[in-house]
Structure formats: C-alpha cells, structure tokens
Amino acid sequence: MFAPGHHLYRSVDGSWRYSAPGDVFVRIGGDDRLLTLVQQLEAGVPGVSVPEADRVGVERIIAALTERGVLVDPDHSLPVPAGWKVHIEGDDPIPEKLLELLDEAECTVGCVDEHVVARSDVIVSCAQWLPDARWRQLDSWCTEHRTPWHGCHAEGATFVIGPLSIPGRTASYRDTRGRRLAAAALPDELIAHWAYLDSDAVKPAVRFTPAAVSVLAGLLAADLLALAAGTGVPSEGHQLVIDLATLSITRHRVLPLPELAINPA
Template identity: 40%
Template sequence: MDWSLADRPLRLSRGAGVVPTADGFLLVTPGEEFIAIDVEPGRRDLIASLLSGDLPPDAAVARDPDAAGLLDVLADEALLAEEPKASAGPVALLGDGVLVDQLCQLLDAKRTDGIGGAAVVVACADWLPDSRWCRLDAECAAAGIAWHRGYAEGGRWYAGPLSVPGAGPSYADLRLRRLAASPFPDELLAYWAWLDSGGRPAGPPDPAGAAVVAGLIAADVRAYLAGRPVPGERTQYGMDPAAGVLRRHPVLPVPPDLMEQAP
C-alpha cells in the first residue's frame, strides 16, 4: 500500500497492544502472538506517535520513509482495524425486548420500524414471531437486504444464521430444517402458532443468554459490513444460560425443489 496517501490516524485492531522495550516495541496481536520491532533510539518518538494514532501514516512516512515497512508489517499481521465498506448503510434493529437493548449499544444503532435504507436488518424478539419473520424474510429477499435474528425458545436463546439474499440460508430454510429435525413437528407448529396468537411461556427469558447472543450477532454484523468472513456463517447458535452451554447448529439452504414440496 502507498502509505504516503493514508492521512487517517492509525487504528490498531481491538485487543492489539504496543509495549515499549529497550530495543523498540513489542506488538501483541489479538491472537496473543508477539512481534518484536527494533527501532533506533532517534526514531522511537516518531514510531510511538504513529502507533498511538497521534501521527497519521502519511506524515510519518514523509518524515521517515522506513516507517512504511512497519506499516506493511501491521497490515500483513492483521493488526490494523478495518473500516466498514464505504457503501455500507445503517443497521435497522426491529422488535423489542432485552436483546434489542443489548444490540443498540453493541452496534451503535437505534430501533426502527422498517427496513428502508438499511445495509443489514437485525430482528429481535423475546419469543419466536414465526409468521412475522416469514413476512420479513420475503421482504428482505425482495429488497436484497441481509438480515440477522435472535430470540428465545424455552430456556434457550437462539441467534442466526445471517441471511444474505442469494448467498446464505433464509429464515424459510431454517424453519423447514427445524421442522424436519424435530421429532414433534406438528406440536412445534402448534407452539409457534400459539406464540403468534399472543400466548407466552411463564416468565421472561433469561437476560444473561440475551447478552451472549447479542455479542454473537454483533460480531456477524460487523464482519458482514466490513466485508470480512462472517464468524457464524450458515450457523444458528443455541445458548443455554442455565447450563452454560453454547452450541453451533449448521444450517444449509434447502434445495428449491424440496422447498416447493414442503407444506
């Protein structure tokens, strides 16, 4: 990269660290690896200002061309925070309950009533709103907007998978695979219909589980907006806060011919 054109302050990846040493600096990666950087005494103040973000890369390279080599190391080791795509729009948060409150903070987003203008939609509910999400699934697919979801069922919280139109499993895919895997599909449909009609289990879902799945959803959304691989791609997370267990369930799109035959 031509660092002489990079006029924004340097931002290190979350979890990275810079430790001064007798010979220069020790870079600590988010994966807890260590990279020793030897720097002559006369250059240390400049490199320290570069690494702290006080001196942007273009100014550092103008004063010390060798600083470009350090910047290349940071980029190669994924130590530089990635910026979201320039075309990325806002995150639309739909629904209510404790999960929305968590995600408002994690994604720096506000609750909305529609999906217009959104780069990605996140729908939240204390209990599965099956018919509403069937409609939202079709609406997002028609608009070409990706959407994520989180809800509670029984004593567990569930998140995902992120549905990207034309690329990832939809809510319809997830729904069919859940029914196919259940030993009691008719009873499961009856339960969802009861929830749709306003029925509710005893007591609210455990907010501890909401905090966990909110973090997982936020990680997926941030990766998607930055154009990076999504950690939970084609995965539904199931979190049981009482048992302290987190499970990953692979979810694949249902072949179109099977989708058409399904009731």
C-alpha cells in the first residue's frame, strides 16, 4: 500500500513519477504496463490481478518503491487488540462521540474509581472545566496501576487535550500541573481558580458545538487507537490547545518533572 502522502502516476508527458510529502517529485523509468499494475494493486483497485509473466517485474518495482519509502507493508496498520478496554467518563457530549469512533475497542462509560482503573487498558476523562482534585486522584490511581489515561477540558475560550499520561513513559497530570504552576505569574490565584472550578459554585456552561465535539473526539480517538495498536501516538508528550475560533492547534511539550523537583501543592 502507499505510504501516507505518496503517489505513483503517469505525468502529462507520458513518463512516470512518484511524489512524496514536501513537494518531492521523482521521475522513474519502467515498463508502462507494469507500473500501471503496481499503481492499481497498491491503490487497492478491486479485481486487479498480475499475469504470471509479469509477476517478477511487478515484484521488482514494488521492492524498489518500498525501499524508497513510497510503499509500506499493510501490516503496519495494526488493528486494535481484541478486548482492549477503554473506560470513558464525562459530563459533556464528547463521550458519546468517542463511542462512535472507538467501535473497535471494548468501551464502557461511567464514573471512575480505582477498581475501574485497575481493570481498564486506558481511561478517558472528559470534563467541562478543569476538575483538578478529581484528576489528581485519577492520576494517582493510574500511576499505581500503570494504566494510561487521557483527558480534555475547556480553558478560557479554548479546549485542552492531554497530555496523554502513560506511566513510566510520559508526563503525568502531576507533572503537567507542577509545570503549569511553576510557569504561572500568579500561582496562588491559579490554585484558587481551580478550587472554584472544583466546587459546587455556579459556573458558566461550556458551549460544545457539533464542530467542537467532532474535533475533540477525533483527536482523542486518534491517540487512543494508536496507543492500542502500538504505533506512534500523535500527541505523545504534548498538550494540545485547540482554538476553534481560529482553527488552530498549539502543541505544548510537557516533560516529566525531575524526581527531586518540588511539585507545587
């Protein structure tokens, strides 16, 4: 199959080329019939078969294009393991959309406790505003049971996703929280604001438009499916800040705190 962003085609002058991301165009030689067969086979055109007389030639072209990264082994698109358990909690519309996108996984929805963490392969917590106290508890359970977890919430006029916490591999919520406070101009005010968001005080409702729900759920699902398949997690090591007013996504690198660092309470 073609690697992402790669193409094999006959140009207007009749010669063949492959293209790669970044405006890379490479002219290639070869039998037109064989190149057409390779193009159709690798694009998944149904009903295409290779005549026995052409098999060696087609295999040589496929091998050459694979060596150059134009083609990849279909096995690289690994499936979600059977019985992979995702538990989702949330008081917003995102969990419902996530269920649609994670139909390959075994999903449950509801409140999270330590028992749920212990029996799940990954936890997803979707909140309106940052639930600091709840996420500190969830982070502690997930660290104890080596369970990855992901989250999203609204902050100001933006939405925040992650960072995906994979115990022993990426920053935890404790690390993220500590770095946020260390960088804050008014850390005491930030802590007080989080306490207000945690409380039963009246708070403005977050406006989850259909577009916001689709974008947030899609980004979460992309990370979770990659985690399940054992491939590179798109956002790994980063917190994403999504501004739907400008259609921008900002990636903030988040590193684990050094073991001896003081983590603000």
